[in-house]
Amino acid sequence: MYEDSVFKVNPISNSEELSPNKEIKNPVKVGDSAPTPFAQFLDGAVNSLESLAKMEGHTNYLTEEYIKGNVSLEEVMFQTNKLSIAMQLAVNVLNTSVQSFKEIQQMQV
Numbered sequence: 763m764y765e766d767s768v769f770k771v772n773p774i775s776n777s778e779e780l781s782p783n784k785e786i787k788n789p790v791k792v793g794d795s796a797p798t799p800f801a802q803f804l805d806g807a808v809n810s811l812e813s814l815a816k817m818e819g820h821t822n823y824l825t826e827e828y829i830k831g832n833v834s835l836e837e838v839m840f841q842t843n844k845l846s847i848a849m850q851l852a853v854n855v856l857n858t859s860v861q862s863f864k865e866i867q868q869m870q871v
Contacts, residue, residue, distance in 0.1 A: 814845075814848055814849065814852055820841065821842055821844075821845045824841050
């Protein structure tokens with residue numbers, strides 16, 4: 763079913779192969795190939811979390827400005843509710859992703 767060459771292990775013949783100064787013949791560089799769907803999904807998730815952090819910072823800023831009397835209560839409440847909804851969405855997406863990963867992990871191959 764599988765080719766033997768796929769699972770063949772080549773033994774290390776000398777200690778020079780383990781040297782940290784040994785030059786790598788074909789190093790893999792980041793960005794050499796097209797991103798995989800998982801990498802795209804992960805990039806999107808990271809970008810979403812970064813924008814969530816920015817939204818939290820803006821909410822904190824508006825709260826401080828309200829305390830100083832520069833912003834109305836309505837603006838602060840509106841931004842706080844937006845942040846709350848975004849956080850709930852992020853938590854639900856994370857929980858769903860973890861649950862899906864666990865289900866995939868338990869699948870019989």
